[in-house]
Amino acid sequence: MSEPATLYIVPTPIGNLEDISPRALDTLASVAWIAAEDTRHSARLLQHFSISTRTLSLHEHNEDKRAAMLCHRLLSGDDVALISDAGTPLISDPGFVLVRRCREEGIPVIALPGPCAAITALSASGLPTDRFIFEGFLPVKSQARSNMLSSLAERTCTSVFYEAPRRIVDTVRDMQRVLKERQIVVAKEISKAFETYISGTPQEVGDWLEAEAVRQKGEFVVMVSPAVVDVSAIPPEAMTLLTTLSEHLPLKKAAAVVATHYNLKKNALYQAGLDLKSGLA
Template identity: 75%
Template sequence: MIESATLYIVPTPIGNLDDISPRALETLKSVNWIAAEDTRHTHKLLQHFTISTRTMSLHEHNEDKRTAMLCQRLKEGESVALVSDAGTPLISDPGFVLVRRCREEGINVIALPGPCAAITALSASGLPTDRFMFEGFLPPKTGPRSHVLETLKERTFTTVYYEAPRRVLDTINDVKKTLGNERHIVLAKELTKTFETYVVGSAESVAEWLEADPVRQKGEFVLMISGVEDVPRELPPEALALLSSLKPVLPLKKAAAIVAEHYNLKKNALYQAGLDMDDSQH
């Protein structure tokens, strides 16, 4: 049952049309309007499922203008479904401005669960999923892209990116230059489609796979990069002894920094050790 005066966030297939849910189909059939990232693309989906609901475009170039119009229609009691070209709207796709405005103005928003390339790829990657960060698309130029990749040097958890076919090889090469060749890389290509592929290995081996056949550089990609292995180092007794002697005369943060520099250890580990000393004395 569709509610009036409600914005529905409706995920659509990322490749295989069978992945659309019965609830998503019923919603698209029943709302007054479908706001689509590209109406031409969405019409193909609607025609396939014999859906005749009216559509209007909502993309990055007209989102502010369309948001005002749609909010007015929603307040007047109409229902709207928001879709992107593929997957879950707002995940590296338009829709944030509209959803935020609806929340600000008390308009009901209901999100349907459904396809999302980042989550689909991650779940089959074999990389740790207990903690991860999705960062959308990397910058298109090497300089800014390498700067972003620099932030992964100390990151201990999986990072997920989308990447365009014309940049995927350059990006993998930048991963190798910036992070070295020890990181575990998984490149997912054409998810849920006929030529779905997962390429697993080092940045060098993944780049070699892409270079072996130019066709491999076509399609939609999800790039996943493992974090650095977080192996806690045992703090040497002499470092703990120095920390213990400095604690009464210096702030713990300063004491930890001095000991860390002297013994080439991590400040955070020493700071925590100092806190543990305090706890053990209570």
């Protein structure tokens, strides 16, 4: 029996076609098949770079069936590349079922580095990047979305979301109601001609979006600043113990020990420790 071929995870541009890497182009041209989220959409990219590799669709409605078929082809010796409509596959896009099955079947999986809207937006947002949580898309229904946003009240790291143009205003207005004056940053049309970053309170950002209908069009990344930790609310003896322990333990572990000892919130202590290290407290 022949050795299995390789599944390549290939990021594609999120706007500017020049962002695709030479390695990605070489891979797309050399594999036997390209599994694309939407073959019609991907055809424009492939035609632009004169790539004639055969394509087939792989999306949320057919991934189970396609995963079985592609694993059979891979086991038979055909290299396969997985792409999404834009950015890095599997990041709020299909592909997990296929990759998991390949791993189970012993098929090599190689991921190429490349464009990702969440990371690109975060790096230019001006919000803390040392710790962040990517949440994908927020719930569609307002109540579920509000419940999700409520969980950010005490989160001490930056939160990153994707949002669709038809829901962007509703989402930001929900943030205004739930998160009040927390700072947010909305990035739209990253790497495209009308790339825009708008930051402020949810009310300020919502007002900006509603001022002109065209501002509500495009692809959006929404980022929420960390909760501000009131270090003065942490007992001095707890801070002293945290400082001492963090000289001998990782900060996260030290914060957990102090939180248990003084019945405090671990995230608040962790953030306070970060602030101490950076000279902010």
